[in-house]
Amino acid sequence: MVGKKILNSKDKSKAASIRDLVDYIRAPEMVNPEEKVIYANGRGFITGSHAAQREEMVALASEAVRSKNPVNHYILSWREGEQPSLAQIEEAVSIFMAELGVGDHQAIYGQHADTDNIHLHIAINRVHPDTLEVVKINGGFDIEAVHKALARIEHVQGWQREQRGRYRVRDGGELIREHLVTDTPKARQPGQRKRDMENRTGEKSAERICIEEGAPAIERAQSWEQLHSELAEHGMRYVKKGSGAIVFVGEVAIKASSVDRGASLAKLQERLGLYRPPQYQARLAVREPKAIKPDAPRWREYITGRKEHYANKAAEKQAQDQRQQRERHELSAQQRARRTGLFAGSWRGRGAALNVLRSVIAAEQAAEKAFMKELHRRERDAHNWRFRPYPDLEAWYRLQGEPEFAEQWRYRASLPHCIEGESDGSPTPRDIRAFTAQVVGLQVHYTCREGVANCRVAFVDKGRRIDVHDWRNRAATLAALQLSAQKWGKFTVKGSDEYKELCAKLAAEHGFKLINPELQEMIQGERQLIGLERSKVTKPRYEAGRDLEP
Numbered sequence: 085m086v087g088k089k090i091l092n093s094k095d096k097s098k099a100a101s102i103r104d105l106v107d108y109i110r111a112p113e114m115v116n117p118e119e120k121v122i123y124a125n126g127r128g129f130i131t132g133s134h135a136a137q138r139e140e141m142v143a144l145a146s147e148a149v150r151s152k153n154p155v156n157h158y159i160l161s162w163r164e165g166e167q168p169s170l171a172q173i174e175e176a177v178s179i180f181m182a183e184l185g186v187g188d189h190q191a192i193y194g195q196h197a198d199t200d201n202i203h204l205h206i207a208i209n210r211v212h213p214d215t216l217e218v219v220k221i222n223g224g225f226d227i228e229a230v231h232k233a234l235a236r237i238e239h240v241q242g243w244q245r246e247q248r249g250r251y252r253v254r255d256g257g258e259l260i261r262e263h264l265v266t267d268t269p270k271a272r273q274p275g276q277r278k279r280d281m282e283n284r285t286g287e288k289s290a291e292r293i294c295i296e297e298g299a300p301a302i303e304r305a306q307s308w309e310q311l312h313s314e315l316a317e318h319g320m321r322y323v324k325k326g327s328g329a330i331v332f333v334g335e336v337a338i339k340a341s342s343v344d345r346g347a348s349l350a351k352l353q354e355r356l357g358l359y360r361p362p363q364y365q366a367r368l369a370v371r372e373p374k375a376i377k378p379d380a381p382r383w384r385e386y387i388t389g390r391k392e393h394y395a396n397k398a399a400e401k402q403a404q405d406q407r408q409q410r411e412r413h414e415l416s417a418q419q420r421a422r423r424t425g426l427f428a429g430s431w432r433g434r435g436a437a438l439n440v441l442r443s444v445i446a447a448e449q450a451a452e453k454a455f456m457k458e459l460h461r462r463e464r465d466a467h468n469w470r471f472r473p474y475p476d477l478e479a480w481y482r483l484q485g486e487p488e489f490a491e492q493w494r495y496r497a498s499l500p501h502c503i504e505g506e507s508d509g510s511p512t513p514r515d516i517r518a519f520t521a522q523v524v525g526l527q528v529h530y531t532c533r534e535g536v537a538n539c540r541v542a543f544v545d546k547g548r549r550i551d552v553h554d555w556r557n558r559a560a561t562l563a564a565l566q567l568s569a570q571k572w573g574k575f576t577v578k579g580s581d582e583y584k585e586l587c588a589k590l591a592a593e594h595g596f597k598l599i600n601p602e603l604q605e606m607i608q609g610e611r612q613l614i615g616l617e618r619s620k621v622t623k624p625r626y627e628a629g630r631d632l633e634p
Contacts, residue, residue: 085238086246087230088276090157099142102155102207106138109194109205116473122202123170124194127177128213141190144211148218154210156221158230160237161203163244163556168195168202176237177206183233184221186210232259272299272344284476285390286383286493288374290333291342294320298331299344305356312362319371324349324359334371377496381489383477390474397471404467408460415456419449487529487541491553501555501579503564503587504548505572511545514570516563530563543567555583558590565596574599 093101112119129137141155148154160176162168168176173195181187190209195202210219222229231250238245239253253259273279274291282289288296297318305311315322321332322340329340329349341348346355353359373391375383423445431438475483481490495501511528513521519530519542528545532554542560543552550568554560565587568575574597577587588603590596592610 085163085234085243086161087234088159089227089230090159091277092153092155092157098145098151098153101153102142102145103138105155105157105207106134106141106192109192109207110134112194112196118475118479120197122195122197123173124192125174126190126192128188128190128209137190137192141192141207141209144190144213144216145209147216148211151211151218154218156208156210156226158206158208159203160206160234163246166202166243168241172241173204175241176204179237179240180206180230180233181208183236184208184226184229186219186221189213189219235259275342282376285387286376286380286477287387288376290336291338292376293318293333293371293374294331294338294343298333299347302344302347302352308356308360309363311352311356316362321362324361329359377493380477380493380496381486382481382484386477386480393471393474397467400467400471404463408463411456411460415452419452422449487531488524488527488544491541491544491551495553501552501583503550503552503568503575503577505568505575507548507572511547514567516567518559519563530567532557532560545571552579552583555579555586558586561586562590562594565590565594569596573597576600577603 093104096104108115110121110124112121124134126134126137129140131137131140145151145154158180160180173193177191177193178187181189181191186208189212191206193204193206195204210221211217212219228250235245235249235251235253236259237243238249245252249262251259251261272295274282274289274295278289278291281287282292298315298320301314301318301320302311302322305314311322315331319334323330323332327349329347329352330337331340331343331347332338345351349359373387375387377383426441426445427438474480478490478493481487481493511526513523513528516530518533520533522529522531526547529541530543530545532542542554542557543550543564545567550564552561552564561583576599577584584600584603585606587596587598588606589610591598591603592607592614598604598607
């Protein structure tokens with residue numbers, strides 16, 4: 085399992101931020117039409133409806149007047165292929181909240197599905213319902229508590245641990261921290277939000293560009309003039325701000341200390357002397373979008389379309405805002421002029437009539453403003469609907485009818501998991517029960533019948549090689565091995581140790597002939613275990629002085 089904390093928006097009020105969050109948790113399709121809620125619930129509330137619980141959470145959070153937003157947002161993700169039941173979701177929430185020390189606090193949570201991984205959003209109100217004190221989870225180190233909770237959930241429910249999981253639970257229930265020792269220091273990475281956006285779009289973030297290009301230029305610089313000059317060649321500039329500094333990539337500002345430890349203003353002033361701005365404003369190089377994976381097919385087409393979409397959205401939104409503001413001002417001026425004309429002159433002795441007229445005019449003009457406000461709201465809704473969120477790169481590939489490109493992007497960071505045979509026979513569709521074969525060019529894509537609507541490709545026959553995309557799915561790997569056995573008889577599996585271990589177990593169970601020398605001992609061991617299990621079921625049991633029992 086993987087867990088992460090989502091930072092609260094700084095652009096909204098406390099109440100608005102909480103309302104938007106819990107509305108999204110229980111109705112994500114209002115924000116992303118592709119995202120659906122499978123299950124949602126709340127705990128720690130007096131009321132039962134969503135609207136009432138939302139306002140109850142806002143009211144309690146408002147009691148913490150010194151806290152900008154005491155509601156924390158966490159996401160728990162299960163591995164691909166893992167399907168927790170509703171009872172397990174409730175149990176996971178209980179374990180999670182107990183480990184964070186907020187077991188009796190308000191929480192609203194929802195199980196979502198917009199990817200092949202099931203994930204759970206949890207909004208937890210840190211304000212205690214009785215004492216009204218704001219709890220500081222794990223002394224402020226709540227991410228550490230999240231990792232502990234994940235380990236306990238994995239242990240209790242039997243989920244597979246992540247390879248680099250921070251904690252694990254011993255058989256006795258003791259929680260221990262794993263010590264990961266590596267020979268090389270961990271490379272600096274952009275923040276989680278930036279990495280999430282990179283995964284969605286395939287475009288390097290400004291922060292990553294700073295780390296990869298700006299940091300070396302800053303390290304090479306022997307003077308402030310050289311630093312400004314080299315950064316300008318990369319379309320960047322270094323600017324002092326207050327007691328610190330920021331690096332601009334184009335017009336995007338990045339905190340200097342996020343680029344490199346040695347890039348902070350204090351470190352550079354130790355090395356280069358007091359900060360000196362550039363003597364002249366260098367012409368910055370024009371930066372084009374950069375791909376994380378340069379060989380991603382059609383990426384340039386995708387990112388161009390995405391940027392045009394949001395540029396058009398921003399331009400139309402600005403024009404709409406200006407027009408609506410102008411219409412509001414014009415209406416106010418018209419209403420003011422009308423009031424001036426009607427109330428001009430002397431109304432001495434006609435006070436009652438004046439009050440009636442004022443009331444009538446106020447009601448009419450209030451109705452006019454309400455009508456315009458509703459009209460403008462509908463226009464903004466129509467604009468948002470017309471410019472719905474642009475699909476991420478994986479979804480865009482699927483919409484373009486290229487599911488294999490989608491699978492390649494999805495598994496770009498993992499080892500290629502495939503099966504290789506000894507002949508180049510042209511791939512032809514074959515019947516593998518639960519999978520549908522579709523000829524795509526010179527390849528055959530096999531899709532689980534239940535996922536045909538989503539173009540979920542499990543594996544692809546490319547002739548001499550079968551690429552297994554959905555390898556964590558035991559049924560998909562088994563079907564790919566069955567196809568391989570039918571095509572070649574004996575074959576080699578390639579990929580991660582976890583994938584090869586799964587193939588070895590399936591080979592032992594179903595008699596597949598794997599050529600891999602490193603897997604032979606494992607296959608023999610698995611076959612012996614299977615034989616022992618079968619003998620326990622079939623071998624008759626004798627006991628002294630008693631008749632034979634089945």
